[in-house]
Amino acid sequence: MPQPGLSDAKAARMLEGFRAGHTMRPYNVKQAVFRDYCDAHPEYAKVAQPLLQANYKAANARKGERHRSMTHCRHGHSLADAWVTYQNGYSKRDCRTCWLLRSRRGGVMKPETFRKVEQALINGAPIGQITHGHPMGGRPKDLSLKLVDAMTFARKRREDPVFDALVREKIALSRARGRQFALVHRRTRIIRAQNDTFSVLRAVVPMSLPRDVRDDVIGALSVAMLEQHWNEEQVRQNVRAFINAHYRQFTKFGPISLDLPLFDGSSATLKDTIVRGLWD
Incomplete structure (x- = not known):
């Protein structure tokens, strides 16, 4: 059933609430019903509508006040140097320390991703290609070649000794190949x-x-x-x-003959200058 019109008594209570800083939310009255009442009572509307608009503005300003007033995140890190980003028209703060800790910890490598990474290493793909998309040979970066994040890769190495041994073996082979290339280039x-x-x-x-x-x-x-x-x-x-x-x-x-005199009337020859000086 449609909601009945707004009664004078309830309208009076709402006006008192508007003067106290309330919005329409506590009174369970639809905007259309309130608008119809204001159209029918212009004198009431002159007083109620400005108060209501001011209350809405103040209520919007109070939204997120708890988060804006926070000086530390829930883990106790200071938010003085927090990253400020904008999402869907709203600004938000991210704790820089928490973000760095999560980044260094790395994620958990999924089994299907692990199989792809392991096969890529066996096939000779460089680690830079697996974690950043840098192919071998200095070709341009291609993110489609990236299989896993670098921190997740490092975490898997820390937690899986067998995988770490495979990576170390491939690194040693890569360095040996790099030394050969360097020698050829030199x-x-x-x-x-x-x-x-x-x-x-x-x-x-x-x-x-x-x-x-x-x-x-x-x-x-x-x-x-x-x-x-x-x-x-x-x-x-x-x-x-x-x-x-x-x-x-x-x-x-x-x-020229080595027996040729150095100059006219000279007894010294070119051969003499080889074994001793001209004036010896």
Whole structure:
């Protein structure tokens, strides 16, 4: 049956309640019934409706007061540095200490998840892929490869010695493989550096030189480049001097003889400078 209209006596009691700070909730009166009564009694509405609106506003402000006034969580941790988040239009506080403790403790690994993780380890999947989605080989992160949270994985290792032994074995194999890769990469870098050095030298030494002369000049430049730490520009500046130095070792008839006098009228020869100084 429809609710009967609001009586004058009850309306008067409600008005007294509005003045005391109440809302309509204690009186079990529907909004439509109250609205009809206000439409029929404008003078009553002028007094009751402003009071009711003010009471609703105050009641909304009091909602959550118990939680807002809390200084510590139920576990006794301070909420001074709590995380404040917003959900469904409301703000909430999360205890930072409780969150960290839960995170470090980790969850319980489900049996079906454990079987997937164990099989992935046996197949050689890295732990980073299992716990974070980082595939082997430095490929981009793929969360579809993630099987379990890292803290849950760590908790399973603490609680299951057999699983921990399997993980340790795979870590040892991974480190050995990493050392092999590092050695290969180191050798590759050395070879590339050498190739880069000779590429620079081949580029700066003129191609018009005879092959044997060009090879000798490149060899001499490579020694100077390594000993004096020359860059490409310095090599370009000195390449002509090395070419001239090479040709000074020869005459138009061939290599200079070691028996050739050092200068006109000299009894000393080039051979003498090999075993002793010029002025000895």
